[in-house]
Amino acid sequence: MDLEFRNRRVLVIGGSYGIGEAAAKLALAEGAQVMIASRSAENLAAAAARMEEATGRRPAEAVADVTQAGTAEALAERVAADWGGLDVLISAVGGSIRAAFADLSDEDWMGNYTFNVLSTVRAIRAHLPLLQKGQAPAVVMLGAAASKMPYAHQIVSNVHKAGMLGLNKTLASEFAPLGIRVNLVAPGRTLTPLWTNRADKIAADEGRTRDDVLADFSKDIPLGRFGTADEVARMVVWLASPCAAYITGQSVNVDGGIARGLL
Known part of the structure; x- marks a missing residue:
């Protein structure tokens, strides 16, 4: 399919x-035409090199x-200078804190809110005029x-990721008249560095192997395995197309199939 x-x-x-x-x-x-943005110039360069090797083309990089x-806002200024407008914004920023409710401080809640929700809000708001072009x-x-x-034990991200559902629905209605x-x-559980690093830590703490840990976490996934980043990316890019x-x-x-709710 084209x-x-x-x-x-x-x-x-979050493209690194x-x-x-x-x-x-x-x-x-x-x-x-692709620009990837991340906090680390080193990670951006490494990711851009991997993409160039795989595709023969290199993305622009923005720290x-x-x-x-x-x-x-500074990132949007860079996009405006380079392209004059924007067709697709993909926000792949977020993460979780694994802890019991009683062990979480206000700083934990606010920091994770900024990471999971406010960062995406800021990105969309800053690039909205460019998307309109x-x-x-x-x-x-x-x-x-x-x-x-x-x-x-992931209450912070559970709450904030649920908030992203509300953000998505609300913005879709508000932006529809803008085209x-x-x-x-x-x-769900996807083989990214976040999960492999977590599995490595558990394996080291418990004297096990990474594969053994991942196999345990796969038991309640109906398809019986973790997803790959490429499998998720195909849906992301298709929805953006x-x-x-x-x-x-x-x-x-x-x-x-891990989320078994009807909605």
């Missing part, structure tokens, strides 16, 4: 590893920490299957 991505201007925030990197790589392979006030513009946010099936579609992809022109306000799980 995703009609050729020459589309695509910004991927994991699902964000996979989405940027796929967009490059489909012929898009930006959207958890910090004013950074999203785009061709068939689209926003895709990365959420989590935990927004629909909360995990134990901008907004959707969210909710991954003109092929999904009649889809907005949707939160699509790519989770191997």
Whole structure:
């Protein structure tokens, strides 16, 4: 299928590893102009080199920490200077804190809110004028299957990822008259550095192997395995493409069936 991505201007925030990197790589392979943004210049350079090796094309790189006030606006100025407008914004920023409710401080709650919700709000707000100049513009946010099936001892991210569902629905309605579609992809357990690092820590603490730990975490996934970043990225890029022109306000799980709710 031709995703009609050729020459589309695509910004991927959180594009230096994991699902964000996979989405940027796929967009490059489909012929898009791509810029990846991340906090680390070193990680950006490494990711850009991997993408160039895989696709023969290299993305533009922008050092930006959207958890910090004013950074999203500076990033938008860079996009405006380079491209003059924006067709696709992908926000792949977020994470969790694994702890019991009683052990979490106000700082834990506020820090994770900034990471999971406010960073994406800032990015969308800063780039909205550029999206309004785009061709068939689209926003895709990365959420989590935990927004629909909360995990134990991850209450902070459970709450904030659920908030992303509300953000998605609200923005989709508000931006529809502007011609901008907004959707969210909710991954389940996916083999990204966040999960492999966690599995390595558990394995070291318990004297086990990474594969053994991952196998245990796969037992309650109906498909019996973790997803890959590429599998999630395909949904992200498809939703951002003109092929999904009649889809907005949707939160699509790519989770191997782990979230068992009806909605």
